[in-house]
Amino acid sequence: MSKYILSLRGGRLPKSAGSKALNLQRLSLKKINIPVTYVCTWHAYLDYHGDKPGVSEKLSRELQKIIKPDRAYAVRSSADVEDSQQHSFAGQFSSILDVKGPAAVLQALQDVWQATHTELVKSYQAHSQASPNEMRMAVIIQEMVTPHISGVAFSRNPVTGRDEIVIEAVRGDGAQLLQAGVTPFRWVLRWGAYIEQPQEEILPKAVLDHIFAQTNRIARMFKRQVDLEWIYDGQAVYWVQLRDITALHTGDIYSNRISREMTPGLIKPLVWSISIPIHSRQWVRILDELVGKTHINPDQMVRAFHYRAYYNMGVFGDIFSQLGMPRDSLEIMMGMVPKGGKRPKFMPGIGFARRMPQVIRFLVKLLRFGPEAERIYLLLNQQVHSIDLDVSSTMSPKALLRRVDLIVELQERISYHTIISIILMQLYNAIFRSRLKARQVDPEQFNLTDGWEQLQTYDPNFQLARLNVKMREMDEELQQDLRRGDIRVLEQRPELETFRQLFDEFLHDYGHISDSTVDFTSVPWRENPGLILRLICEYTPPAASQAKKVCLEDLRSSVPGFKILEFLYQRAREFRLHRESYSALYTYTLMVLRVTLRALGGHLVERGFLGRWEDIFYLNKRELHAWAEGQSDGAGFVELVTRRKEEMLQCQYATLPELIYGDQIPPVRSSGARKLCGVPTSGGYYCGPVKVIRGLSDFSKLQPGDVLVIPFSDVGWTPLFTRAGGVIAESGGILSHSSIVAREFGIPAVVSVPGAMELMDGTLVELDGYQGDIYIQDQPAGRATEGF
DSSP: OOOSEEETTSSOOOGGGHHHHHHHHHHHHTTOOOOOEEEEOHHHHHHHHTTOTTHHHHHHHHHHHHOOTTOOEEEEEEETTTTOSSOOOTTTSOEEEEEOSHHHHHHHHHHHHHGGGSHHHHHHHHHTTOOOSOOOEEEEEEEOOOOSEEEEEESSOTTTOOSOEEEEEEESOTHHHHTSOOOOEEEEEETTEEEEOOSSOOSOHHHHHHHHHHHHHHHHHHTSOEEEEEEEOSSOEEEEEEEEOTTOOOSOEEESHHHHHHSOSOOOHHHHHHHHHHHHHHHHHHHHHHHSOOOOOGGGTEEEETTEEEEEHHHHHHHHHHTTSOTTHHHHHTTOOOTTOOOOOOOOOHHHHHHHHHHHHHHHHHHTHHHHHHHHHHHHHHHHHTSOSSOOTTOOHHHHHHHHHHHHHHHHHHHHHHHHHHHHHHHHHHHHHHHHHHTTOOGGGBOTTTTOHHHHTTOHHHHHHHHHHHHHTSOHHHHHHHHTTOTHHHHHOGGGHHHHHHHHHHHHHHTTOOSOSSOTTSOOGGGOHHHHHHHHHHOOOOOOOSSOOBOGGGGTTTSTTHHHHHHHHHHHHHHHHHHHHHHHHHHHHHHHHHHHHHHHHHHHHHTTSOSSGGGGGGSOHHHHHHHHTTSOOOTTHHHHHHHHHHHHHHHTTBOOOSEEESSOOOOOOBTTOEEEEOEEEEOOEEEEEEEEOOSGGGGGGOOTTOEEEESOOOGGGHHHHTTOSEEEESSOOTTSHHHHHHHHHTOOEEESOTTGGGSOTTOEEEEETTTTEEEEESSOOOOOOOOO
16 A cells, blocks of 8 residues: 655655645755745645545554654645646645644644545635635645744746736734734845845845745756745755745736837827827837737727837747746836846847847848938938928918828837837947946946047937026126017117127027927927027036046046947947937928928818917817818817816826836825825735724625725635725735735735834725726826827
């Protein structure tokens, strides 16, 4: 008759050992340090509940041979339903610690078996839609390690899915993390940089580094994202559990990091329908050139949240991960590595090998991009400036919209070269800076723009300073006239003829500039010459730095590998210049586009469909085409514009997160709203009234959709989660019972929230399960319509 109890240090375990035991043995086989461990297979459980005679006696004999009388043991479940990627059954089964002697271990085994029949387990199984089949319970018997510090480690952030290692720890027994309501110490490591860490150092740095390194190693070995439990006894780290991260966020992640550079602020509907698709199509084009046809819909690349642009990093991540690159490679190339962090290593995979020819062609194109960029710029610059800025008043709406299409076609080509220039500029600049650091040169003290007159042509400050000097050479009376910003003075005073010519040249060269270099709704300088005249008069040149900047020539004789450094220096400067030239050209096209739309808006005002020509910016291109083609009479434009203006006003001072996970629209939050902060442990947004639950006697007051506010929770509180719309806990961590169950039930949760239990029942709150913020609202938050 085969044994019921097997050692993890023996041969390969059968499936009947259960998932926990099998995972532990996988760690052991990879030379990962685990305690001495045995498993009682689920055949014993099935035989015992099948009333097979002699099961207890056989188990007793086997335990007599392995249980050491001077050691304590932990007896834990290893059911066939536990620790899947969808369902963890956290806290649903018993874990019995500090068990001594064979008889006590046998009793603990039977107690674990009995947990499969509780009402709590049945309720969890029903609500989580886990398999309704009869469970099979194996049991782990593990020598206890005296816990000095206990903790958990996640190879990826389980809430956001981001490439971050998260560690939480408590003093003593790790059971506190799950059920005892203890707020753990927390570390978050992103690309080698701590983006979150506790003030108190409870672990030696060497031990902490070991845990981070082992977590990363284990995830790579098993080629999946893992949730690990560990114990530090003051001498060594023991790994006591391995499982897949349950409910890991794998959906789209939207970021405004790139849009802050390219399309910042609130975006009016017409800008959204004309300009945003331009950038989206160029990103798809670049990805297609990099990896081959991606079949990505450009509409999926960027999305409006409360009139702000967010780029879909999930789309980029899917492409880069296929190449064996970090999912966040675009952010890395854009120079968005956390301070003190290191760029993740490139790990080519099979997908990269398959796409190698396509990637090589793209890289060769990038290497040759400099001369191509210069040639194309000269051609585009000629085409753009050939468009007449004086729009005929007789031009029909259809003709004006055709002119818009022509401008957009040019913008598409300019945008493509701008994006490539930015990527290459960031890439060469980052490599150049790293080479400087390797040679003990501070990059912040290096002057990359030394003697660069070409770049000055794109910077209006040099000409502003020149005009300001000319102004200060005049007598005081003339200066006062100019400071009033009355542009007529330039025409009326003959002695200002030379200054007027210089001013006109300045407007010709820089009149296309506005507050936004990507938004044609912003007023360009040429439309407000009086304001620019005052700007010239009030201009104050920036104070010169007292510290001497290091130039390339300073390094020629003192730095090894100067030739490579010089090459990187030249390339970084080259693509900085390309970025500036293409960006300036794109800004000029925005002015041309604005002139065209002004004429089109004039048609609408003349027909009574708009109050002001600028109201055209609150319509979208599709609506304008429908009107021009006679498919719409425009009668509803005034009401539509009014509604969208109100929505944008509501969103103007809203506080929105840098990252948005999934397609759920985050609430509009007033920057002055009161808020509580905690640790986000289950993603999502939710608005609802709170109900503070202190114990069993309060359970009945929680109504469906309420926000559950608790001090902490254990397995007995699970039924509450089936009714809650969100969870706030005063204590706990990412592996607390409330956090795990909230993630599996798909409701947002924030834990370790000081003052949570002081909230009054019925208080309306906005819960952000990604950022860990709880906004206390006086009234329900509004949500902007995205139908533009």
